[in-house]
Amino acid sequence: MKAKKILFIVIGFLLPLSLLAQTKVSGIVKDETKQPLAYASVYFKNSSEGIITNELGKFYLESKSSYDTLVISLTGYEDILIPLSSRTTLDMNIQMKEDNLMEELKIYTGKTSKKNNPALDILRKIWENKKKNGLYKFDQYKYDKYEKVEFDMNSIDSAFMKKRIFKGMEFIFDHVDTSSVTGKTYLPIFINEQASEVYGDNKLNRKKELIKGNKNSGFNDNQHIKAFINDLYVEYNIYNNYLKFFDKDFVSPLSRTGINVYNYVLADSTYIDNKWCYNIIFYPRRKGELTFKGDFWVNDSTWAIKKINMTASKGANINWVKDIYIEQEFNVLNDSVFLLTKDHMMTDFSIRNKEDSKGIYGKRTTYFSNHKFDVKKPEGFYTSEVNTFNQDIMNRSDEFWNTYRYEPLTTEEIGIYKMLDSLQTNKTFKSYMNLGTVLASGYWQIGNFDYGPIFSSFGFNDVEGTRIRVGGRTYFGQNDPWRLEGYMAYGFKDDQIKYGISGKLMLDKERRLIAFAGNRRDIEQIAASLSPITDVLGRSFASSSLLASGDNSKLSSINLTTAGLEIEPLKNLKLTAAVNYKTLKSGSPTFNLDYYTDIENQVVKGDLKQAEINLSFDYTPGRKTVGYGVDRTDVDFNYARIFVNYGLGVKGMLGSDFDYKKLQLLYRHPILVGGFGRLTPTLEIGKTFGNVPLGLLNVIPGNQSYFIIENAFSQLDYYEFVTDEYAALHLEHNFNGRLFSRIPYLRDLNLREIVGIRGVYGRISDENRALNASNIQYNAPQDDIYYEYFVGIGNIFKCLRIDATWRGNYLDTPNARKFGVKAVFGFHF
Template sequence: MKQPLVILIILCCHVFGFGQSKVSGLVTDGSGEPVAFANIVFKNSSEGTISNDNGRFYLESEQTYDTLVVSFIGYETREIPLVKKVNYDLAIVLVDAAQALGEVVVYTGKQSKKNNPAIAILRKIWAKKRENGLKKYQSYAYDKYEKIEFDLNTIDSALIKSKVFKGLEFVFQDLDTSRITGKTYLPIFLNEVASKVYGDNRYNLEKVEVQGNKSSGFGGNQAITAFIEDLYTDYNIYDNYLKFFSKSFTSPLSKTGIDTYNYVLSDSAYIDHKWCYNIIYYPRRNNELTFKGDFWVNDTTFAIKKINLEVTKSANINWIKEVYIEQDFEVVSDSVFLLKRDYMLSDFALSKKEESKGVYGKRTTVYDHYNFNTDLPEKFYKTVSDPYDPRVFQRDSTFWGNARLEQLNEDESGIFKLLDTLKTVPKFNTFYNMASILASGYVEIDKWNLDIGDLYSTFGFNDAEGVRLRAGARTFFSQNDQWRLEGYGAYGFMDRRFKHGLSGKFMLDRKSRLILSGGHRRDVEQLGITLTSTTDVLGRSIASSALVTVGNNNRLTNINLAVANIEMEPVQNFRVSVGASFRNLRSALPEDFSLDFIDPTSPTGIASEIKQFDINTTLVYTPGKKTIGYGVERYDVNSNYSTLLLNYTAGLQGFLESDFDYSRLQFSYTQPWQLGGLGRLTSTVELGKTFGEVPLGLLSVIPGNQTLFTIYNTFPNLDFYEFVTDTYATMHLEHNFNGRLFSRIPLLRKLNLREIMGFRAAWGTISQANIALSSPTNIPLLAPDAAPYYEYSFGVGNIFKVFRIDFNFRGNYLDAPNARPFGVTGSFGFSF
């Protein structure tokens, strides 16, 4: 779970609305056992739902109905009179059909894959899926309207009367009820986006032009907006796997579905003048990332007309109690089924208990005004429109009246007005400020346009500084500042020295993202944790402040660094930067760790401080990366993109008394792989070579890790500076099975643990000239040149939903002094 959700849970505002027919209840059999997946529909309509794992259901409609129909295979269908518009807590008992009909086939538990008519229909859906939808046309265009709403849910009298909401009682004057869950809720955020989408199947290109964007609630907070964008990515129900919350759920229409779901042909009927079959599906096993629900499919095109998906309660996913999806398709040209409306509801909560309070996240997307086979040049699709054009955020009521393909109801319309009222209430602002601090780590001082922080970096400890305190601040006028200044000061109580870092960034051109930046830093740093030389004047590795370490963590460096850089993004997701840096490096604990090297110009022939001026050129390509914002700092909204980096560094001897003339070429490639039901694999390959003679402080150190934290891209069984190279190649593989294996072990199934496997390898060499240059140092310079060094690990994640433990094994070089053959690392964090 990401931090911005904290704000959404804490804050609230008022809305009003109601439906014409509301009904809830419990479906049981003759023995009192709940009937899961029972069909519940309003009579003579296509509006319905299914009962959950516990037999409970809730259904709502804007129309008025007087009869509810409840059915399930193997039981008699019941019609329940609805004497009122609102009928809650109905107790519905289904009678076994065998009691009335004699011999009957009852479908329960696992369904056969052979001679199952539902699976025969499913195979035809697979065969026809590429003939349906937009793929049938050469080119297309359509209007898209999306609204995302977040609501505080499970509002009861105790919450309303609590001290937390004293003085804010007016927001509870009218509450609405979810048509999916039957719980009361209070909207706190609403965002609307109107777009025009163009696509061409010949070029396999698509272009989205955002025409309007409007927010209430927390629209100005990009951390929350990024969080929401990441949650609600687009998906296609015909795909084998549907990605939500960084996890892959098996689609009920997947070719692997017959091994994952049970299917039952339940009914057939005309829907919008098309004869359709109704198929119920539910998972074969618990604790897997699956859905339950039903869908209607046309009998000739085998295109989906209507589908609903509900994540099973046993699914291995955190902080989410319910996920419910509905999709409706319309018929075009009498045979083509196109998506008309997509609705998704997520119930975020700290616990999956029925009474637990949380936040609804609801996304409604409506598609309309389809046009086909209008030729547009390929150049049109490659010309990127500016989604952050100020005019997009300043559309008037006339624009929105025409752009909304689904009009706001009364409660949604009230959000805009009420949020303006709430912002004038001091107590509400107090809640907002507290939540904002938790989410960002910064204390906002609006009257000075300044943020104090990062509060999470206040305390640190290492062998050189002892206890360390740090305080910082940054300018902050808005989320889209064109310039930003940031700095910090720190003090070590053991070395009794002040440290600092200062940074400035200025955007010169928004279209090309031409940014000029620079800064200065004087601090103590653990440099042996990365293969690249640091140019960060504000950051600090966790290894530099670890409270507990393995072995002697005394190989720290005093760094005095000045940098200047200019970067631009000539093509989307392709960044080019050129910069210069000047650094002074010397050991922070010279008795334990020496950076000495041979210097013929020194009176003693040995120098203990490196002075180095470098020019650096970096190319970074991140295909598929999505961001929001147009300021000097942007927010990422997805994590499934690859990163390719090419870096060239040239050291200039003599300039500003620089000591060495050398060049270094480095390349890295990081790729996340979503492997469907098998989980997620992250891979990184990195290569590098240094040309010229340089001392220890400028060589490439294979990243060790002497902390107790699991840090990706490091080797947890290596000490800092254990292997030093001038030519290297490393590989890191980490696979998270997301509980797929543990879910098959009865004793572990309910714990929702997740298994993680890792493999890491490094090969490198170091020249005799570089070894000789650093001969005065007091640590050996060794490289893994005899054979690639490797490690492997087995981890268990999601312990109590927040902890992860890794058991790490050293594969070779076990005869090295103080070699650590085994180690345990861990991490803490919130994730879905």
């Protein structure tokens, strides 16, 4: 808000220098037995500005206008009118008395009735008219959009400011402010503004945003932090049945299924902007579900939302998030159509959920203006992508921002820009920034060189023994048009040095035409993936399992060279053409890749030389990225992917040993199943045409480590199944705590249930069997589909997932692992 209270803290004393906000109130509401009253309505008299108390009965309300009376209202209790003698009245202790008409209003206390409830009649009218309101009413639309994102450290106090971590940065506390939502003090650490034009076509179901200007300070050149911010603040429509926040499906209070999870109360009615509106309060029926509490105002003729405020339920199963607050405002167009004009979302991130714990506010405020309708654009306008980085967008003048800002920055916000710019030159702050970058990216930046990935510096396998690795890449910024990367590794057991080097160069920024080349000589578990790894320096986790079950010596020595071109002619569609050349041989004395070279099966060869021409199609609809350089960072991984690869082996080319053709397909599509978690199906299909040895066949990926590896079969050993044609399906469903939230005590642990099944069918031809001279016996799951199923518990200590997996068949296979437990660490909301 424009009106804020600026605080300076000096030697532990709080000195308010100005009180710019017109009216501030806070307190706690209780009943006659001193018990807190949740969901009581708190608002300024004769206004639509209000809030409801949280589960602890607490509230904080701030307004830019002056008011002299505060109203506390809760169905079943007498209204309380509190005179406000000053602009700031904090920490009030308010006691409500039961209404004499309590019996008549009984249906609205606790769980409200689903019958004879006027609030539900209004809700049904909203459902009937939601497709007739807003942007849905028109075939095409266009509007201007201004967005401001800010991150702040909150709960700043004198003890916090005296910590040694801030030594040399004390000047930042000159910019401490107070939240208009929670009343807590906070210190801005990041601010970003973006102005854009948005076009949409409801008939084509297309949308495109053209960025006109971007201005930021704080972490302005950190690709991973920007990706994190973009992932946090996805677009949503309150009329949808489910709203996606932090990779979770929240039930919207306007959902058709809302009756089953929300209580609704018709609380008030009044004129807002000359339109008669009803006020409805909503709050969850049960604890632990992904729901909100709050209220909305709805017009009595169009049944369109005029204003809505909502806060996520305290018991929602989300890590690191203490509060989510959302506010949306709508204006009337031509006396009938309500258009969204303001969208504000604030998240309180904290490691602990205690009321006084310190954390970070993430705030996004978006304004929408200058709407135009039924201006048709050609379909190619929406499918084309603006891929180029335009430095002018990042360097817009003050005159530009004065034109595009819906409301001007306050004096405090202007000061924040200056403070954050100064902070970038502070040595202490830069040290903390470097540490945060290492944790996010895995690289340690030294000048224009990134050392890493740090987490790959140490490994172990049966062939190399203990393995150490050093490497890095060039890094001048997130939009680098070229990049070199390399590493060296050494195994203490095999006493061999390994290395890899690669480079990329962007030839055409508009279409993202990139040339690439590289070479790698290393020890690898080549049977760890069905779909090809496109990164020449890529190395599977299975190649260096710190802990493994059974024999983990079936590793190969590979010398791989690649060169090619990739282009992105359409948004999220990447086409690649490459030539690969590799030599392959066993990396272990107990394992070999031998094959016969003659019809009589008398001559055996143990190494392989092969050149292959690769053409690939990689389509990722819905994928969002940050950066415009040769390497981009994904905003999230919840997009569909269709990957098709065609490989052509040419005998004699560069001394190659075999002719063959290989066709492979991968399809993956995470699906949020409204309110019931996420289903992730992954399908892999492939066939090799021609006679080839073990090193070129399709080995069904087993997993002998004690960790979960994506798209690998947990109960299969390496090389247990070998095929030349295959079809594999992985189904995994994460309920995100939906089931555990119904179980008392267990719901407080915020655990998450995972179930799944994996299956694969494959065949191996007699001709390929005849080539085999290795010590691996060819078996394929062609008599029965091999399958395994698993159940898991995630979010243990907020970072651990454990799966228990059962092998479904082929139980008579020698040394078959019938049951296993695997784990994986990760941080997820």
